[in-house]
Amino acid sequence: MIEISNLVKKYGVNIAVNNISFNVEKGEIVGFLGPNGAGKTTTLNILTGYLSSTTGSAKIDGIDILDNPTEAKKRIGFLPEQPPLYLDMTVKEYLNFAYNLKHCKLNRVKHIREICEVVKIPDVANRMIKNLSKGYRQRVGIAQALVGNPKVLIFDEPTVGLDPKQIIDIRNLIKALGKDHTIILSTHILPEVQAICDRIVIINKGEIVANEKTEDIYNALMSSRRLVVKISGPPNDVLNFMRNKEGILYAEILKEQRDSDSTTYLIEGQPNVDIRKPLFFSMAEKGWPIVGLENVGMSLEDIFIKLVTGKTKGKSSRLYSTGGPSVQNPVEIEYE
DSSP, X not given: OEEEEEEEEEETTEEEEEEEEEEEOTTOEEEEEOOTTSSHHHHHHHHTTSSOOSEEEEEETTEETTTSHHHHHTTEEEEOSSOOOOTTSBHHHHHHHHHHXXXXXXXXXXXXXXXXXXXXXXXXXXXXXXXXXXXXXXXXXXXXXHTTOOSEEEEESTTTTOOHHHHHHHHHHHHHHTTTSEEEEEOSOHHHHHHHOSEEXXXXXXXXXXXXXXXXXXXXXXXXXXXXXXEESOHHHHHHHHHTSTTEEEEEEEEEOSSSXXXXXXXXXXXXXXXHHHHHHHHHHHXXXXXXXXXXXXXHHHHHHHHHHSSOOSBOSSOBBTTBSSOSSOBOOBOX
């Protein structure tokens, strides 16, 4: 449905987008991530016809956005970071205005009523936009993107500035829209990507550094296996044993239990080595029972930072105490 091929955008000697290529299939919701200045907004502006590319192509439903912009734009609904609202119009007046601008041929009354119902704004249809809350304004912005029933929806930071309840409502709306539309979601909110998107594309310094399904990106980046394990035994002896055991790269005490003889450790195995079974048998031989074990994967934040900087954060992105990630007295763990 969306095809970006060898896209380049230069501003004089500066290269904002450097030969990127990726596709978005029909019905997919794709998260488009990148740090500030990575080329994310430039790519979206080219894709929606606001900018021309230096070289390369961007196609919507097989139509090149530069060769035939009118036809391509009929297939796009766009919500920029700042919704293009006219505050002195009512919601209904504004949607009729958008209907006229897009030369929509669908039944006007029925189409606008259906859009209002989908984005849950019938109760404010006759209110002035300037009197609406931030959450309702975002919904009206999404509503204008839906006018004409475009095949492709592009949302740029759709939940910025919203309260937690509004964020959840907009996320659920986008997920529902994904059943009938192809969606690109540009956002800085990483949990949002995890909650909504089927696939993640990450851009940095004008280049694609990752293009994976959401569930696969973790496996693609997981070069080692981290475990939080609770062991009943003498802490220093257990720690020294684990640090010298084959297959374990790193081991550290997280917290000693005051009300029992168990201690919680963070350990990291060598790449592609599952250390759980060898660790179990080794501890059993020593008479040091494992009373708790939790596999700890990289968070999306870890992955994002690793991809755009080439390294993990200086300190663990997760802080642990007894029982795993939910902590009251966290201990920070240094990493090389």
